[in-house]
Amino acid sequence: MSAAAAITLDRVAKRFERGAAGDSELYAVRELSLSVGAGELVAILGPTGCGKSTTFNLIAGLIRPSSGSVRVMGHDPYDEFDWFRGKIGIVFQSDRLMPWRSALDNVALGLELNKCPREERRAIARAWLERLGLKGHADDFPHALSGGMRQRVGIARAFAVRPALLLCDEPFSGLDAVTGDALRREFVDLVRETGCTGIFITHSIEEALQLGRRILVFQRPARIVYEAVLDPDTSRDSRAEIRAEIRRALGGDGIP
Amino acid sequence: MKRLGFRFEGIAAMAGLALAWQIASYFFPPFLFPSVPAIARRFAGIFLEAAPLADALSTAARILLGLGGAFVLGAVLALLMGRSERFRRYAHPLLNFNQGIPALSWVVISIIWFKGIEFRIFFIMVMTTLPAFTYQLLDAYRSMSKELLEMTLSFRPSRLDLLRVLVLPTVMPGILTAWKVNLGNAARVVVVAELVGATGGIGYELLQQQQLFDMAGAIAWTIVLVVFVLIVQSLLGLIERWSLAYRPLAERGL
Ligand SMILES: Nc1ncnc2c1ncn2[C@@H]1O[C@H](COP(=O)(O)OP(=O)(O)OP(=O)(O)O)[C@@H](O)[C@H]1O
Numbered sequence: 001m002s003a004a005a006a007i008t009l010d011r012v013a014k015r016f017e018r019g020a021a022g023d024s025e026l027y028a029v030r031e032l033s034l035s036v037g038a039g040e041l042v043a044i045l046g047p048t049g050c051g052k053s054t055t056f057n058l059i060a061g062l063i064r065p066s067s068g069s070v071r072v073m074g075h076d077p078y079d080e081f082d083w084f085r086g087k088i089g090i091v092f093q094s095d096r097l098m099p100w101r102s103a104l105d106n107v108a109l110g111l112e113l114n115k116c117p118r119e120e121r122r123a124i125a126r127a128w129l130e131r132l133g134l135k136g137h138a139d140d141f142p143h144a145l146s147g148g149m150r151q152r153v154g155i156a157r158a159f160a161v162r163p164a165l166l167l168c169d170e171p172f173s174g175l176d177a178v179t180g181d182a183l184r185r186e187f188v189d190l191v192r193e194t195g196c197t198g199i200f201i202t203h204s205i206e207e208a209l210q211l212g213r214r215i216l217v218f219q220r221p222a223r224i225v226y227e228a229v230l231d232p233d234t235s236r237d238s239r240a241e242i243r244a245e246i247r248r249a250l251g252g253d254g255i256p
Numbered sequence: 257m258k259r260l261g262f263r264f265e266g267i268a269a270m271a272g273l274a275l276a277w278q279i280a281s282y283f284f285p286p287f288l289f290p291s292v293p294a295i296a297r298r299f300a301g302i303f304l305e306a307a308p309l310a311d312a313l314s315t316a317a318r319i320l321l322g323l324g325g326a327f328v329l330g331a332v333l334a335l336l337m338g339r340s341e342r343f344r345r346y347a348h349p350l351l352n353f354n355q356g357i358p359a360l361s362w363v364v365i366s367i368i369w370f371k372g373i374e375f376r377i378f379f380i381m382v383m384t385t386l387p388a389f390t391y392q393l394l395d396a397y398r399s400m401s402k403e404l405l406e407m408t409l410s411f412r413p414s415r416l417d418l419l420r421v422l423v424l425p426t427v428m429p430g431i432l433t434a435w436k437v438n439l440g441n442a443a444r445v446v447v448v449a450e451l452v453g454a455t456g457g458i459g460y461e462l463l464q465q466q467q468l469f470d471m472a473g474a475i476a477w478t479i480v481l482v483v484f485v486l487i488v489q490s491l492l493g494l495i496e497r498w499s500l501a502y503r504p505l506a507e508r509g510l
C-alpha cells in the first residue's frame with residue numbers, strides 16, 4: 001500500500017492448541033496479509049470469533065505467530081519487544097484496569113513505565129480523565145466506577161502515552177450515544193493530531209464508515225474478505241453501496 | 257479495639273476459660289492447676305525481669321528470622337517453579353517429601369550437622385516452614401491475571417517495573433496469608449527447635465518448668481508465646497486492611 005508501511009503482516013497464521021490435552025488445534029488467523037500505512041486509520045469489521053483480537057495481539061507482540069511475519073514500524077513486535085516501549089497504546093476489549101490503582105494511577109501506568117516523572121504523568125493523566133468526562137473520579141478505584149466509566153479510563157490509559165500505534169478493540173461499545181460520539185471525534189482528532197497509526201475493531205458498520213478511512217472485513221479464520229477505501233468526498237451513493245457490500249461480506253460465511 | 261480484632265465475644269470466651277481454670281484450682285493441688293493470680297504473677301514477672309524478657313525476645317527474634325529466611329527462599333523457589341514447568345516438576349516431589357519430615361527429625365539432623373546453636377535453630381525453622389511458604393507463594397503467583405499481564409506488557413515494562421507494578425500487588429494478599437499461617441506453625445516449631453541446646457528462649461524455659469514441675473511457670477511461658485503470635489498476627493491484619501483497602505466489599509454476605 002503506502003510507501004511508509006507502519007504495519008505489514010505477511011501470510012501470518014496463528015494456531016491455538018485446544019482441549020485439556022491440547023490434542024486438537026484451531027487456526028484463529030490463517031494466511032493473513034495486511035499492510036497499513038503510517039498515519040492511516042483502519043477499521044476492522046468481522047463476525048465474533050473470527051480472530052480480530054488475536055490479530056491485535058500479534059501486532060502488539062503479545063503472542064508469536066505460528067508462521068509468517070509481522071513487522072511493525074520495521075521491527076518485529078514479539079522478538080524486539082523492548083523497542084516498542086512508549087510506542088504502542090492498546091484499548092482492550094475489556095477494560096483491564098488494575099483494581100488496586102485509582103483511576104488516575106491506571107491512566108498514568110504507561111507513562112510511569114516510560115519513566116515519565118511523577119508530577120508530569122499525573123498532570124497528563126488528569127487532563128485525559130477530564131477530556132473523557134471523568135473529572136472528579138481521579139481518585140476512585142475501578143470497582144467504584146461504572147462499566148462505561150472503566151472503559152473510558154482504559155481509553156485514557158492508551159491515549160495518554162501518545163503512542164505511534166493505537167490499537168482499539170471495540171473501544172466505544174458499551175457507551176451511551178453522546179459519550180460514544182464525543183469519543184469517536186476525540187479518537188479521530190488524536191490520530192490526526194499525533195499522526196499516529198490507528199486500527200480499531202468494531203461491530204458497527206456505521207462506526208466503521210464514520211471513522212475508518214479504510215475498512216477491512218474479516219472472516220474466520222482471520223483473513224480479509226472485503227476492503228473499501230473512503231475519503232471525505234466519497235459520495236452518499238457510493239457509501240450506501242459500500243454499506244451493502246460490507247453487509248454482504250459479513251453475512252455470508254467467507255463468501256465476499 | 258475492634259480494629260485489632262478484639263470483640264466482646266472474644267474477651268468473654270477468654271474470661272470464661274480463666275474462670276473455669278480458677279474453679280479447677282480450688283479442687284486440685286497447685287502443681288496441677290495453679291490459681292489464675294499465680295499464673296498472672298509469673299507472667300508479669302517475665303516482663304519485669306531482664307533475663308526472662310531476653311528469653312522471650314530471643315524466641316520472637318528466632319521466629320521472625322526463620323520465617324524471613326523461609327520466605328526469601330520460598331519466594332525464589334516459587335518464582336522459579338512458576339516460570340519453569342520443568343523446574344516445578346523437580347521441586348514438587350522434594351517439597352512434598354520435606355513436608356512429611358517431622359520437626360524433631362530436623363532437630364536431630366541439625367544437632368549432628370551444625371555447631372552454632374543459632375544456626376541450628378534457623379535451619380530447623382527454615383526447613384519446617386519452607387514447603388507451605390513455597391506452595392502458598394506459588395499459588396499467589398499463579399493467580400496473576402493473564403489479561404492484566406498482557407495489558408502491562410503492551411507498555412513494555414522493564415523486568416523490575418513489571419515486578420513492582422503487577423506481580424507484587426497481585427501476590428500481596430497471598431504473601432500476607434502465608435505469613436499468618438506460617439507464623440502459627442513457626443511458633444509451634446520454635447520451642448522444639450530451642451531444645452537443640454539453646455540456653456535461652458521460651459522452649460528452654462518450658463523445659464526448665466517441666467523439670468521443676470512448675471505448672472504456673474509453664475502456663476505463663478506458653479501464654480507469652482501465644483501473645484506474641486497474636487500481636488504479630490494483628491499487625492499483619494492491619495497491614496492487610498491497609499494494603500487491600502481497594503478491594504470492593506459485597507454488601508450482602510454469603
Ligand atoms: N489463547 C487462546 N487459546 C485458544 N484459542 C484461542 C485463544 N485466543 C483465541 N482463541 C480462539 O481463536 C478464535 C478467535 O478469537 P478472537 O478473540 O481473536 O476473536 P474475535 O474476532 O476478537 O471475536 P470477538 O468479536 O467476539 O471479540 C476463537 O475461536 C477463539 O476461541
Ligand SMILES: [Mg+2]
Nearest residue numbers: 052053093169
Ligand atoms: Mg475480540
